[in-house]
Amino acid sequence: MASGIELCDVTMRFGQTTALSGVSLTLESGKIYGLLGRNGAGKSTLLGCINNRLWPQQGSVTIDGCSVRENDRILTRVYAMGEKSYYPEGTTVRQLFSWTKDFYPGFDMEYAHMLAGQFELDVKKKLKSLSTGYLTIAKLICALSTAAPYLLLDEPVLGLDANHRDLFYRTLLKNYADNPRTIVISTHLIEEVAHLLEHVVILKRGRVLLSRPADELRSMAVEVSGKAECVDEWSRGREVLSEETLGGQKTVCVVAENLDLAQGLSASPVDLQKLFIRLTNA
Amino acid sequence: MHINFDSETPIYIQIAESIEDGVLSGAFAEETQIPSTTDISLAYRINPATVLKGMNLLTDEGVLYKKRGVGMFVSPGAAKIIEKKRKRGFYERYVASLLEEARKLGIEKEELISMIREEGQDGKRD
Known part of the structure; x- marks a missing residue:
């Protein structure tokens, strides 16, 4: 009905x-x-x-x-x-x-x-x-x-x-x-x-x-951080939603696909609110 | 039960794991009824579909079974099933991450092994 x-x-x-x-x-x-x-x-x-x-x-x-x-x-x-x-x-x-x-x-x-x-x-x-x-x-x-x-x-x-x-x-x-x-x-x-x-x-x-x-959105994006050069190298060719640099450290928010992390990089989950802000900014 | 909303582990898996923890600790004894989907959904303010997804996982593995019109019950032998499964996941979850962190800190394998040995002997590291 x-x-x-x-x-x-x-x-x-x-x-x-x-x-x-x-x-x-x-x-x-x-x-x-x-x-x-x-x-x-x-x-x-x-x-x-x-x-x-x-x-x-x-x-x-x-x-x-x-x-x-x-x-x-x-x-x-x-x-x-x-x-x-x-x-x-x-x-x-x-x-x-x-x-x-x-x-x-x-x-x-x-x-x-x-x-x-x-x-x-x-x-x-x-x-x-x-x-x-x-x-x-x-x-x-x-x-x-x-x-x-x-x-x-x-x-x-x-x-x-x-x-x-x-x-x-x-x-x-x-x-x-x-x-x-x-x-x-x-x-x-x-x-x-x-x-x-x-x-x-x-x-x-x-x-x-x-x-x-x-639950799909919860795993849609991840934040990857590490040494700026390494992060840049790794994120080339990926869909970067946002990036932030703090000294020599860099964090990028990327669409989670083929996440084979290079050495020295770490990933953390992006919650719905964070994802929303990344997607709707600008 | 504890749910960590910041964890990268999906919520429904956390639900399943905390029910498993309850079974292992004896809080949810075999052949007894566990809290309903609604109870858990209300307690943690999460969508009941998420809770159900976690419970279905355990039903598929034979940890829980459904009594029609009554609710979900802990299967006989559930603790054994969980133990078996967790042992299989132990390497990936603990050993691999232990080795990864040790590598970051430059801790040699021998040093790591002796740490574990000491811990096992008297529960102290220093």
Whole structure:
């Protein structure tokens, strides 16, 4: 029944600015995805196109094989939690929960209140009186309490302190274990979510730079260091992503292929955050 | 269990190795149930698919077996299987890297052997 999200050649422009440029991407059902990109790379635009908040000038977006355009039935299968709020000023957390239930009949009110208790969120409070962190928590609870098979979480930990972020990661994994679904997390806190992800998509200037299983990315690049001349000699003809020199020592970040290290050189792994920085710099 | 996220060893292999450690130490006795994929996933905040990959590795090797609807259990004879496998990997993992580091430091083979001999005698090196 849930066969995934498919974007085909999607281009989205805002006036002169092209936010997405010919994006084709498949998000399989039942996996946790990381949608990564620098500011302005097109992450939120891409999520907006998936839940029909934005209408791309070109290309198509389908969910479970059906176009998302003017398709209310399909849209109830997606819950998008975003930065922007569309609620009236005086809305309380409790009202937010019950409105969400109106749109998403599978909403688990008991679970929502249980989570509110765990995060110490006062459901009687008005949304406008909540801090950034607590507003994020309120929206997160809405997202996790729906039964939607597709969750799009844009900056899900915005403003959350370290304890609440940790609680969120555990809650998310528990939720996913109990109700496996497609979860797309867009965040700048790469290091923290790296191990939660099964698949990673990196956007760069409106294009898909890569889309690969997370464990492949972990071994995609290595840092090799040693005496500068030796490193230069060794790295000739290889794809060097970045290099750094410290005195006579040199470290290069290279795509890990045929890693027969010369004598005197040592290699260390490159984690997702480091790789992201190397790939998206400049 | 301990997972080192900075290590070059893939996480799923680390999961498998720490379960093996648990079996060798007796923490996970034979014929007993080990923590579920979800338990481990939550404890370390890692994707359950990664945990499952590590457990599948051990199932394939006969260290664990699955009881339908219940969970994963330690196979009878699991410790023996692990010991056998680890002995095979011992050279690559420890001896080869020991020799490599010794070479870097200019430690001669004879010196290395006598170090090991001394260590074996009284547990002290100096």
